[in-house]
Amino acid sequence: xxxxxxxxxLIHVWGNRIGLSYVELKKRLFVYIFIIPVLxxxxxxxxxxxxxxxxxxxFSSSVVxxxxxxxxxxxxxxxxTDSLFLIxxxxxxxxxxxxxxxxVLIAIILALLLSGKTKGGAFFExxxxxxxxxxxxxxxxxxKWIYDPTYGLLxxxxxxxxxxxxxxxxxxxxxxxxxxxxxxxxxIGYNMVIFLVGIRDxxxxxxxxxxxxxxxxxxxxxxxxxxxLRPILIFVTVISTINAYNVFTQVFIMTSGPQGAPGxxxxxxxxDIYENAFRYFKTGYAASEAVxxxxxxxxxxxxxxxxxxxxx
Amino acid sequence: xxxxxxxxxxxWIIFRYLILIIGAFVMILPFVWMLSTSLKPxxxxxxxxxxxxxxxxxxxxxxxVFATAPFARFFLNSVLxxxxxxxxxxLTSSMAGYIFGKFSFPGRDFLFILFLATAMVxxxxxxxxxxxxxxxxxxxxxxxxxxxxxxxxxxxxxxIRQNVKASLPDELLDAARIDGAGxxxxxxxxVLPMLKGPSGALAIFAFMQTWAAFIWPLIITSSxxxxxxxxxxxxxxxxxxxxxxxxxxxxxxxxxxxLMVFLLMRRHIIKGIALTGMKG
Numbered sequence: 001x002x003x004x005x006x007x008x009x010l011i012h013v014w015g016n017r018i019g020l021s022y023v024e025l026k027k028r029l030f031v032y033i034f035i036i037p038v039l040x041x042x043x044x045x046x047x048x049x050x051x052x053x054x055x056x057x058x059f060s061s062s063v064v065x066x067x068x069x070x071x072x073x074x075x076x077x078x079x080x081t082d083s084l085f086l087i088x089x090x091x092x093x094x095x096x097x098x099x100x101x102x103x104v105l106i107a108i109i110l111a112l113l114l115s116g117k118t119k120g121g122a123f124f125e126x127x128x129x130x131x132x133x134x135x136x137x138x139x140x141x142x143x144k145w146i147y148d149p150t151y152g153l154l155x156x157x158x159x160x161x162x163x164x165x166x167x168x169x170x171x172x173x174x175x176x177x178x179x180x181x182x183x184x185x186x187x188i189g190y191n192m193v194i195f196l197v198g199i200r201d202x203x204x205x206x207x208x209x210x211x212x213x214x215x216x217x218x219x220x221x222x223x224x225x226x227x228x229l230r231p232i233l234i235f236v237t238v239i240s241t242i243n244a245y246n247v248f249t250q251v252f253i254m255t256s257g258p259q260g261a262p263g264x265x266x267x268x269x270x271x272d273i274y275e276n277a278f279r280y281f282k283t284g285y286a287a288s289e290a291v292x293x294x295x296x297x298x299x300x301x302x303x304x305x306x307x308x309x310x311x312x
Numbered sequence: 313x314x315x316x317x318x319x320x321x322x323x324w325i326i327f328r329y330l331i332l333i334i335g336a337f338v339m340i341l342p343f344v345w346m347l348s349t350s351l352k353p354x355x356x357x358x359x360x361x362x363x364x365x366x367x368x369x370x371x372x373x374x375x376x377v378f379a380t381a382p383f384a385r386f387f388l389n390s391v392l393x394x395x396x397x398x399x400x401x402x403l404t405s406s407m408a409g410y411i412f413g414k415f416s417f418p419g420r421d422f423l424f425i426l427f428l429a430t431a432m433v434x435x436x437x438x439x440x441x442x443x444x445x446x447x448x449x450x451x452x453x454x455x456x457x458x459x460x461x462x463x464x465x466x467x468x469x470x471x472i473r474q475n476v477k478a479s480l481p482d483e484l485l486d487a488a489r490i491d492g493a494g495x496x497x498x499x500x501x502x503v504l505p506m507l508k509g510p511s512g513a514l515a516i517f518a519f520m521q522t523w524a525a526f527i528w529p530l531i532i533t534s535s536x537x538x539x540x541x542x543x544x545x546x547x548x549x550x551x552x553x554x555x556x557x558x559x560x561x562x563x564x565x566x567x568x569x570x571l572m573v574f575l576l577m578r579r580h581i582i583k584g585i586a587l588t589g590m591k592g
Contacts, residue, residue, distance in 0.1 A: 031415045034411050056441060129582055
């Protein structure tokens with residue numbers, strides 16, 4: 001390895017000075033040439049915005065100035081008296097809890113049904129997974145029409161059993177549930193596949209041994225499958241809850257236009273952030289709402305890490 | 313006794329399949345409805361009772377959606393945005409993933425945890441400051457602004473690092489170094505070819521994720537010239553209230569690329585999403 005060019009000589013001299021060999025120093029330079037651009041992009045697109053969000057939440061804002069004047073915790077105090085924010089919190093929580101509980105329950109049942117040597121198991125797995133991978137917008141559009149009061153497929157099917165047509169997305173007390181059902185449908189396949197991985201990891205010998213001991217299906221489920229699935233159950237529950245707290249697209253699509261939009265019946269947290277920031281230009285206030293969302297998600301992540309760690 | 317037992321088992325199997333088939337039907341029905349509506353002539357679209365299958369099949373809606381609305385433009389924008397995002401995610405993930413997997417340097421663990429931690433913060437919690445940063449660099453309502461948030465993916469770095477650690481032996485890299493290859497050449501000619509498999513998987517996730525984006529295109533664009541397929545559908549679906557046929561044709565077009573990739577590579581995708589926790 002001849003030290004020939006000027007740059008090489010420089011590396012050599014410099015390396016000697018800080019106690020790294022020529023080869024090591026060359027490696028080190030390579031590391032920085034690769035990592036610094038990526039770090040730069042991260043700082044600009046992720047790290048700074050995440051930090052700035054906290055900063056903005058302590059300022060009042062105008063259209064041109066996100067940090068108009070420092071107002072301490074005023075934005076946060078206002079949140080607790082803002083009826084729209086409180087409605088959004090309530091709706092988002094109802095949404096997140098319902099979607100999580102039902103999608104996890106249904107997914108476990110489906111995973112159990114698919115876990116044995118089911119013929120065509122891969123076929124069902126694929127079908128159940130299709131809603132997971134399809135983009136949200138087209139799917140929300142078609143569900144909106146399934147729920148349509150006049151032409152909708154749902155009301156037609158219900159008319160077979162003599163039920164009168166319902167304006168699912170217009171009635172304030174059904175609108176959120178209509179969106180919840182659609183959202184459960186969208187993620188069941190995801191949760192099911194994760195449970196399937198967990199169930200298939202359970203050694204056959206455990207279940208065989210239990211069967212020899214005369215345990216019934218329910219007993220095997222309760223005392224072998226469930227305890228071993230616990231870490232996965234926690235993972236799926238937390239991930240589902242976090243994703244559900246960020247709900248926006250399906251709400252935006254399914255409540256827009258004349259078929260939906262029952263006032264604030266389905267206002268969610270991200271929808272409220274979106275409206276405050278981009279319709280009313282109250283970016284500081286929207287930032288304080290985003291901090292609340294951030295804290296909810298941080299709490300959920302700690303729950304997962306905490307409960308998950310206890311297991312080991 | 314034995315016959316009775318077999319009967320019970322048969323009954324259980326039938327019950328099991330019944331549930332699975334009903335479930336599969338519910339999962340697929342909205343897509344069948346979408347496809348069917350997109351192929352119906354206008355007078356059949358709003359017929360009562362609803363017809364699950366069209367009586368006459370027409371591709372008129374597919375023509376209309378491109379003729380009456382700038383959906384060709386939206387489609388092109390989506391393709392450009394998703395492709396650029398995929399390329400950038402592959403590049404940044406293999407660069408950083410390789411470095412984190414094979415080199416030691418001061419601050420490495422701190423940086424890695426920093427990158428990974430941002431993966432746990434949902435986009436919705438920092439989109440407002442990100443938008444304001446875009447205002448500062450004059451990227452609002454521009455293509456760079458549209459694609460910017462999708463240029464990196466923390467899971468991608470993590471995923472490539474795992475693969476580098478598992479399947480790229482140090483001996484191979486050292487042998488190349490002894491042969492006199494420089495670090496850049498090793499990266500290009502040894503590391504990248506070894507990462508073909510995982511890069512393919514990562515490319516699929518990256519493309520799907522960016523293709524499905526909605527809230528960011530909604531806030532960052534103001535002129536229709538920059539709308540993506542998803543945004544175009546979202547904005548047109550309530551103005552077009554009677555034109556259900558074209559809207560469903562647009563929906564089919566937006567789903568088609570994703571569905572094709574999924575059906576071709578379903579094993580890898582299902583496994584990848586389940587094991588890595590990527591959202592797809």
